[in-house]
Amino acid sequence: MKSSGEPNIASDCALIFDVQDLSVQDGPGIRTTVFMKGCPLKCKWCANPEGQNLHVEFMHIKSLCGKNYNCVFVCPYHSATAENDYPEFNHSICNDCVTRECVDHCPSQAIKFTGRYLTTDELIKRIRPNLSYYKNSGGGVTFSGGEPFLQAGFISNFIENTQPLGLSVGVETCGMFDWEEVKKIANKFDFIYFDLKCMDSDVHKSVTGSENVKILNNLKNLTQMNNENITVSVPVIPGVNDSDEQIKDIAVFCKDIDIKRIRLLPYHFLGESKYANLGRTYLMEKDLSVPQHILAGLKKTVEVLEIHCSIE
């Protein structure tokens, strides 16, 4: 969902915040997950907050910080200060920094800029040596993020260029994308993990910042093109969608459009420290968790409708 304020990215270049090999939970086999930066949703529980904004961002990794304050001394913009225990940064200044003196002078490598532009060729060059690992394990490449379809042109270009390699490509999407851009490639994926948070549009808006109408339409459209390969992913968030009714609503909707598989992803707070590193505040309560027996109950709710259900 591009807005006019965001940079226009050519289809052979994408903003990516991580390329991770040996991803074993993002689809079958040994996979490389390409984390694409930028997402139209702003889910409160997002575990990849660095994937939300479609621009490069400054991160100060506190767990690595040796507190030697070189950053404070070398910053020409006086963005780093030593007022508290850790050095503090004015992230709005740092995000735009191109000289990055602090990176060069930090002995603990505690500062990084997340997000880099990668061309299709560069990405293919990056994954090509892994091909035999994909082949032997039935793996491949998975686009994740962020919202990969925010940069759909890049993915389309990638798929076109990797066809001769026999590469398996999968995608994990939040569902908020322009159908017109995605429909051309919708049937090229070996699997699509499609996030569905809840059926109630108001609740959806309050926790993700957007209504869900477009998402539901996109899912319907997708099912008409690539039905067999779609799995609906439901992040199970305490107090948001962990009731039997809400999961049932999702399952009924899925049943209607003939979705075969749902996976439940219980809430975790592993991304929590990244918020502070980005200079943001984590708004979820940290100690929340979904008890096993609740998950098991939700799984049953789904299975009653003869939809295959797994808990990741």
Add this chain to the structure above:
Amino acid sequence: MKLSDKEVQSTPSTERVSLIRSRYLNEPLYIDSEYIKYYTEAHSKTDGQNVFERRAESHSYAMEHLTPVIREFDLIAGSKTRYVRGAIPYCNYASRYILREFKNEEAEAQDAFTDIGEGGGIAKAKEIAKKGEYEFFCKKYLISKEDKNTLKSSAEYFLGKSMQDVGDSLWKNVYDKAEYIDKGWQAGLYTAPHDPAPEGRYVLDFETALNQGLNGIIERLKDKIKNAEVTDFKSAEKIYFWRAGIRTLEATIQWAKNYGLEAERLSKKEKDPDRKKELEEIAERCFYVPANKPRNFRDAMQSFWFIYIAGHIEGAHLGYSPGRFDRYMYPFYKMDKDAGTITDAEVLELLEILRVKMTEIEYVASFSWAGLGSGNLFQNMILAGLDEKGHRGDNELSLLILQSAINCQTTQPTLSIWYDDSLSEEFLLKAIDCVKTGCGFPAWFNLKVFIQHELQKSNLPVSVIRKYAAMGGCTEPTMEGMSYGVVQAGFINHGKLFELAMNGGKDPRTGIQFDETKIPSDFEELYIAYKFHLRNSIRNWQRYWNFVMSAHRQTCNLIFSSVLVRDCIERGLSLDDGGAVCNGTPTTLSSGMVNVVNSLAVVKKLVDDEKLLSMDEMRTVISKNWEGYDKIRNKAVSVPKWGNNNDYADSIYEDLFDVYCGYVSEQKNYLGEPYDPSMLAISTHAPFGKVCGATPDGRFEGETLCDGVTSPFPGTDTNGPLAVLLSAGKIDHSKIRGGLHNMKFHPTVLKGIQGSKKLLSLIKTYFDTLGFQIQFNVVDSGMLADAQKHPENYRDLIVRVAGFSAFFVELGKTIQDEIIRRTEHSI
């Protein structure tokens, strides 16, 4: 994560195993002087005898007099000492280090850099020592007052007679590079002399020993003598060797019978009828094997154990291994299973007991070697592989052995797998289950690569290599039952060589001047200097070791092992005289090459390519341990390093690897074959790192060097685990005997059957690129950090460290730190 949350549970299969295992876990370490007392007694009475017969007599006399101890619950008789965890101080190999302990003299120069663990049995030993009956010895053992006196007089007796003293008196006087070797020890270029425990790294011919029985072998020896025709001194010498063999085997049979007598004695006073019956059966068995061919699987277990442990007693071993246990024991298992006389549960219990018994063996060596080995004896049991026709070698017994390691978590024996694509999925998945327990094994070895190596080295038929390929020690392959044992001189420190190259041959830490070389001003000159020092240090080290080997022949030639290694009997030659089929096994070992490669890459990039600083400035920066040079260090850190599938650094590794292999093979070993290159780390990377200053790769002064052979230096593998494997796959692993690649996984990577299959495809693909070895740690760092703080709660936590397993809490702190730090390949 709690240990109980593990996907694969580890519980001994019977109450008996639990009891035997916890008895071991709660036992401190002892020194037992009984063997060396009798050995010394016989040795002092046989002055003037032929060298083989004197050695045989000393050992045999001691064997016949050892006190047989059978403990509660035992089903298999025989142990190396009278203690659950006992070590024999082999004064006949080296005695000065023992006397040095007595005098409380400062330990060897290197000891200051070696750090021995504090947890577990070591802590308990300290407690017992406080009570007074036992004293503390060699920093981690208890010794009784009586044994202490015996030990002292034995150690004094062997002054001038031990292998070390005989060797020293030769090479220190006549070897023109003697001073170089000595400097090398002082500077930390070499590991301390390992004369105290030089044996090992081979496997006896258990197949023949079991199936012919020791009586059968004695008959063969007698025949040899009967048919001998003496024509010259060489043919006469053979008779002495055969006679020595007979003496040793007969003593071994008697030693086993003594256990039978003890079992009989215990059975007579035993009240519990079940235990009484067990003891009677043990007694009957000890009278029958190892003299005769086992009648069933239980006999075979007892016979194997007697033969194995008898070999262990004869020499000061590290890396002495049971080899292809699942293969040569299988016929006995199959026979009983077919007859319905044993169940898998019963076999499993015996296999679990065997694990504890192998873990109980301890050794004592010079203090610095003990620290390096972390008390581990590197007993390697290798599973599966291929048969002589090239068909898969895994069987039902292989599965039970894996299960026994899953159930009964002990550090020894290390399990390894000869990998081939044809192995059954059931076996492979069970092996992954074992990995998932976090015990650090099995380690995976690519049989295809070893076959290529051995075809180049030994010229044996491919069918023989397939069938008898085994592992002697942590990651060194050997041909089972046909290879020479004493294989190496110790390790060469690549990090120190780099410092010599940087500084014109002068060690910056000690100021010791080695051969002078031009102080380099660019990459090219540095590389030339490095290669000069590498070649020099290898050649000097190998030639030194040949001197020691000649002393070994005169003092500690192994007789029992010789008659159980093909073709010593046929040729009438002991192992030290070239009796084995394969005499090309002696290796030259080194560790730390990755740091050198990375440092060379940094110099090439920053000094030559980018001209960020001059070589002089680089020397200044590292001599100041990077202090005040954060920016330069960050530049150095960002230069591509080994393990990222980036040719900038990888091409340097590939070249240096070939150079190293070439230099090693230039020299011949004591038996006239070229030395075989090998690289390992064991734990040398910690003490080696301690003696090295900062290096251009960003490493700080004293920091541990890289472990393994192809594993990246911690923190430098920024491109993920596949890139690491792609780099590691670039070198020609068939050039070296042994290799090591550590990977650490968070348990979530391997979750479920899907996780297992993914790990298998990872191994397969790495081996498709002709990688040789890979092993996995499945732990999380939080658990390890907690174990460091609270060792009492983690007594049985096992972690893989470079080629072997040890209880984590008993490892030195520097190693613990590194385990925690090693890049976590999580998902």
